[in-house]
Amino acid sequence: MRVFGLIGNPLTHSFSGSYFEKKFRALGLTDHTYQLFPLEDLSDFPTWVQRIEGLEGLNVTIPYKKSILPFLDELRLPEGLMACNCIQFTEGKRIGYNTDVIGFSESLRPLLRPHHQRALVLGQGGAAEAVQYVLQQWKIPYVSVGRTAKGSDTITYADLSRQTVEDHTLIIHTTPLGTFPDVDDCPPLPYEGIGPNHLLYDLVYNPTRTLFLAKGEAQGATTCNGWNMLVLQAEASWSIWKGMLRP
Secondary structure: OEEEEEEEOOOOOOOHHHHHHHHHHHHOOOOEEEEEEEOOOOOOHHHHHHHOOOEEEEEEOOOOOOOOHHHOOEEOOOOOOOOOOEEEEEOOEEEEEOOHHHHHHHHHHHHOOOOOOOEEEEOOOHHHHHHHHHHHHOOOOEEEEEOOOOOOOEEEHHHOOHHHHHHOOEEEEOOOOOOOOOOOOOOOOOHHHOOOOOEEEEOOOOOOOOHHHHHHHHOOOEEEOOHHHHHHHHHHHHHHHOOOOOO
């Protein structure tokens, strides 16, 4: 059996398992399986990998997109990006890629308008790294927002004013906050600063309309959830595993 899967914690409401199993059935790949591996930590990762017979590829999700890096033999990441969400096992090597960049950029690009000149990036994890990389490539200035300030380039939610929100018409949420079943949670923003020129992008896809997006829609903003990004990054991972893509 050719094994693919997802590591992270928790994985209770994972998209990837059902997506890839449906894909394998549609392609008639009866010798392929996609499994969920909820790992408590990564300390035993090299030994654990050796126990999974037939393992060819892994996706990586919260909270391991950064901490997985020391366990990889080779990194094929965009320059300056230190987060991995896709691992290929080939010729005895563990090779790390980032397909979040592909998923995010290709799903956001059609939504951008000329007035989306500045961005707020909510969150400081591995997904935020991919988002920031894309914004840097597109030369869209951004402010990183987190629960705590990490250096001079980050502000906290407590620092956010209505004026700051008004001035940044692209707001991207990269944390799990608001994911089912905790659907009553959302980032603590001054939502009254959001208006019709805003685009709110939430990497969360379950529910399809998070409280963050609902609050933005109530202010007239355009919104987008993370579904298209997930599909695009999953397909990019599949292309890497099958040798059809080398980002």
